[in-house]
Amino acid sequence: MAFQKIDNVEIVGLAACVPADTVENSELDVFENETEYRKFVEFTGVERRHITKIGVNCASDFCLHSAEQLIEELNWNKEEIDCLVFVSHSPDYKYPATACILQSKLGLSQECMSFDVSLGCSGWVYGLSIIASIISSGKIEKALLLSGDTASFSKSRKDKGTYPLFGDSGSATALIYKEGADGIVTHLGTNGKNYKAIIIEDGGGRNPVTSESLIEREYEQGIFRNRLQTHMDGMSVFSFGISTAPKSVNALLNKFQIDKNAIDYFVFHQANLKMNQIIQKKLSIPDEKVPYVLKDYGNTSSGSIPLAMVVQLNDEINNSNLKKLNMIACGFGVGLSWGSAYFSLHSAICCDLIEI
């Protein structure tokens, strides 16, 4: 069982960035009629998404802007940042690691360890666990977790199951080593048996790109795509989400004897409204403790948890020096992969949402 209790670490800042351009789902021709659009919005909660034009900005650019702002507001000396982890399924290139490019663009020291982690919806929680583990021993004092995706890039505009659901965002989370800090506890899990539930089939080592990869086919009614675009088995993903996310949160609460009523906010990966509402209901969490940003941003994969915090909990986080916040975060999706984390915010800063 992948439970961790990581001492002496604290989250001290958050920032998030989205493209300024938005796409209104009501204006898409992917829906057959008004009724289909209405049903989609009722189910997913997604009315519009912030989407970058392909080739203009990458996930790393949204992370870069987030990190620059956060470093400035934290008044951090860049020379003191010794660890950078970029979590995404939207790298700049197949290689080198995007983290290396970000190290340079951010002007960080060559003594900064930098690497990528290839995960999507569970990515922020995994990234938190990885960085916290690295800095917990006290040798490294300042670290940056950069997570985000241009989740819209890889979707076929003629796939009504994915295109209207996903948006783009990037984030930066600052962590420090602090002796005696509350620390972070996590529960992480994997079910690779269902790896095909969300997949881009071609373009990796298993199925290299061929001319066949670009041929568009109708896979189901209203779902046209090629093999370089995302396939999502919505039914399997939905079933997985409503079953696994509540189990993971409960496992974490039980393992570490955390009082559910003492949690101020539960921040879930923004998958889709119906799925998230079922998860919330199964855990019996009142509405005021669960932030949602699906309506205006859609599902932004590894960027969604920090985005939800920056958009909905900005004041609360900036006032965490007056009132400590006990938080649970839970990410779940592509992999299939999931993770839950419990942490507290004491004197964290939260930058205003950045649009570029």
Added chain:
Amino acid sequence: MELDTFINQFKSIFEVTPDDEFSGNTDFKALDEWDSLMALETIIMIDEVYEVELDGDDISNSTTIEDLFKIVKNRINGQ
């Protein structure tokens, strides 16, 4: 679990389809009201009532309501 109970639960997620169109032999994907969102409603109902996690293949491989019923029953019995 009984087939009749399962059919009633399945029926309850539909809004306009007349009750007499539902039986064990009903080809549910041929119902006018059936679409991808109804498939998700089915998954929600089965998760809620039976705590069984269906995947896309379970729905794809089922033709009749009884086919679905058998999958759920087998899953409950640990098969």
